[in-house]
Amino acid sequence: MTGSASAEWPLWEIFIRGQAGLSHRHVGSLHAPDAEAAIRNARDVYTRRAEGVSIWAVPAAVIAASSPSEKGPLYEPAKDKVYRHPTFFDIPDDVGPM
Numbered sequence: 001m002t003g004s005a006s007a008e009w010p011l012w013e014i015f016i017r018g019q020a021g022l023s024h025r026h027v028g029s030l031h032a033p034d035a036e037a038a039i040r041n042a043r044d045v046y047t048r049r050a051e052g053v054s055i056w057a058v059p060a061a062v063i064a065a066s067s068p069s070e071k072g073p074l075y076e077p078a079k080d081k082v083y084r085h086p087t088f089f090d091i092p093d094d095v096g097p098m
Contacts, residue, residue, distance in 0.1 A: 012038040013063060015056040016046055024056050032057070 009031040015024035027046045032038035038057035046052070066074055 009033050011060040012042075012057045013060050014038070014042040014046055015058065016042070016052040017054040018051055019053050024054065029060065035059075 010033075011029055012032055012035075013029050014027050016027050017024045027042075030038065030041055030045060032041050035057050039055050042055050042057055043052075047055070
């Protein structure tokens with residue numbers, strides 16, 4: 001792939017679910033012409049030892065993200081809602097550990 005080809009191809013964010021894991025985790029980014037090629041390339045680049053069971057390729061252009069500089073205002077309202085904290089609830093003994 002030449003430098004000009006990668007500049008024309010969209011950027012894809014790659015997420016892989018490991019064999020023992022329940023959720024996908026971000027493993028990196030790559031340029032590819034379409035989703036099928038992104039998944040195929042991600043398999044070759046990020047799962048060399050067959051450690052993945054599922055690959056997600058998401059166009060980076062469609063990901064919306066918060067800014068780390070806005071961390072305070074974004075999360076402060078949650079501090080007012082004590083009922084969201086697990087310490088607020090009494091768990092019956094017969095439920096066992098959670």
